[in-house]
Amino acid sequence: MSDTFYLTTPLYYVNGVPHVGHAYTSVIADAIARYKRMCGLEVCSLTGTDEHGLKIERAARQQGMDPQKFTNTYAAKFRQAWKKLGLNFDEFIRTTEKRHSEAVVEIFERIRENNFIYLGEYSGNYCVNCEAYTPEGVTDCPDCGRPIEFMTEESYFFKLSAFEEKLLNFYDSNPDFVLPTTRMNEIVSFVKGGLKDLSISRTSFSWGIPVPGDENHIFYVWFDALTGYLAGIGFAGQGENFEQYWPADVQLIGKDILRFHAVYWPAFLIAAGLEPPRHILVNGWWTVEGEKMSKSRGNTVTAEELISLVQSDYVKYFLLREIPIGADGNFSYKLLLKRVNSDLANDLGNLSNRILTMIENYFKGQIPESGEPETRDKELRQFSSETIDLFRKNFDSLQINKAIDNVWELISMVNKYIVANEPWAMGSDPTKEDRLGTVLYYSAETLRIVAVLMAPIIPAGTASILEQLGISKPLEDHRIPQLAWGELEMGSSIGKIQAIYPRLDPDEFLSRVEEERREKEAPPQALQEADGTSKREEIKIEDFAKVEMRVGKIVSAERIPKSDKLLKVQVDIGSEVRQVVAGIAQEYSSEELPGRLVAVVTNLKTVKLMGVESNGMLVAATSKGKPVLVTFNEPVRLGSRLQ
Ligand code: MSP
Secondary structure, X not given: OOOEEEEEEEEEEOOOOOEHHHHHHXXXXXXXXXXHHHOOOEEEEEEEEEXXXXXXXXXXXXXXXXXXXXXXXXXXXXXXHHHHOOOXXXXXXXXXXXXXXXXXXXXXXXXXXXXXXXXXXXXXXXXXXXXXXXXXXXXXXXXXXXXXXXXXXXXXXEOHHHHHHHHHHHHHHOOOOEEOHHHHHHHHXXXXXXXXXXXXXXXXXXXXXXXXXXXXXXXXXXXXXXXXXXXXXXXXXXXXXXHHHOOOOEEEEEHHHHHHHHHHHHHHHHHOOOOOOOXXXXXXXXXXXXXXXXXXXXXXXEHHHHHHHXXXXXXXXHHHHHOOEOEOEEEOHHHHHHXXXXXXXXXHHHHHHHHHHHHHHHHOOEOOOOOOOOHHHHHHHHHHHHHHHXXXXXXXXXXXXXXXXXXXXXHHHHHHHHHHHOHHHHOOOHXXXXXXXXXXXXXXXXXXXXXXXXXXXOHHHHHXXXXXXXXXXXXXXXXXXXXXXXXXXXXXXOXXXXXXXXXXXXXXXXXXXXXXXXXHHOOOOOOEOOOOOEOOOOOOHHHHHOOXXXXXEEEEEEEOOOOOOOEEEEEEOOOOEEEEEEOOOOOOOOOOOOOOEEEEEOOOOOEEEOOEEEOOEEOEEEEOOEEEEOEOOOXXXXXXXXX
């Protein structure tokens, strides 16, 4: 077995701030990286940001920002969030970096040399949100439900159709390529259904990496972004790291991006003469209070919010304990509160405090000598070593929540052991000192084992437990495979006793959550620059003047068939009646709109939404995630310009 381990998270889109769903994949990656390190492997963990493409370009323009500045700002938010959540990565790749674009060009050239690229023409429906072409015959994107757009363009194609057999053979020889394996079956049937060539360049936008020799073409974002996994370890420069770490051992992804990683990605790699990754580990999705997270619902739990409410171990523990990797989960602060209060504050925090306090009180803070073991002691020791084995077996097969369960069984066992032995009743009896020493040694040694096993998952609190036990070796120098009974040194001094996992007071905590929520609905804060300073994006007055906004009166409105959100609105702007498509159908009925005086942006390029032409935009504010139209109460001349 190789002694290196390379794992990756997806590269996150920078069109929004990091939220609990993104944090989840990063938390899993951090725990696996720490575990593998504690198994003695040389680990490289990579995360990063996916910054090109139409979706990002549009998001930047909507905020009146230049795409590069925009992505600098948002990439910095991801970097900061992971740091504050105590997630350590060795590499952070941004797809706007030079090392990345060089890697994309390099892999493209290799694939082209191997005759898997040709120039053709593509027409089809495209979902800007998912940056993916959608199947024929649908009007809304099957993945995200948003309206799709029709596009025709010249395009470079990747001969994916040539990979059907190769991929099926590869899956056959690597049945656990995709984990959990139920997801593998999904992919096998998809490929068996036939593969079409894949368009990998676009001419319809410019925010991306140009195709070498044909600079009108920009690489398709997925071709671009996937290469980040290679770029981050020195692919184009042929750095030593690349040789050492590729193929990746585990690539973590969410279930929505499985096809890109389990079909296109290995095909690109094989076409370039590179090995596919060893495993793709697919995680489920988190809802919030049972609902899908979305900007329009305003229910997104951001990483920043989590960090400001609870310590990082609480977040990590909750996310990893609550569900098995692969299943969907439901996030709620009430569940988090219950989980951390019962497991971390009560079970583990109290256990640690109890054992250390008794050592302090009965043995002046020195780890006692252990005497001749009795049956109960032997059972505890036996259970500890069985727990180490089970924990490793489960963690090695990436069943982290089961591995945690194993440790909790041990915690429950040692708690019962303490209750059964009643050490507090022996404290004042000098004839029982030996027995008391043994009981406390066994308890403290079990606590040490618990702390080392849990270190990859809750590193902050477990580091503190080990320090309090008087162990100065840094957390990452402990080796889980060598973990064995008896390492705790008798006679050594314990450290200063500290509470590690304070209990969250339910009322106080839930009212802080409420408060945080209210603040989120307050006017948007100044944007953060990449260097951490706050600055509002400033534009010149001439730039503002380019936007032509006029007063209009709604003449009529009707729903667009098959769309929940869109209304087709006719607005009289004095000189003409304009047709505008507005995403307000959930908030405004077509009957209540006629007669209203509204603000209309009148110099936008015509676009088609769900096949309906739109010549402008109704100006609206967003409140609690919902649009509220700007209207006029005073009489005002139709067509008057807003400035
Ligand atoms: N940029 C692409 C990935 C390119 S990788 C070369 C992308 N980005 S994303 O920001 O939209 O999603 C990143 C990851 O976050 C995905 O794995 C996705 O599944 C995950 N999640 C986004 N929302 C999520 C939840 N609500 N719950 C769990 N994971 C979620 O896709």
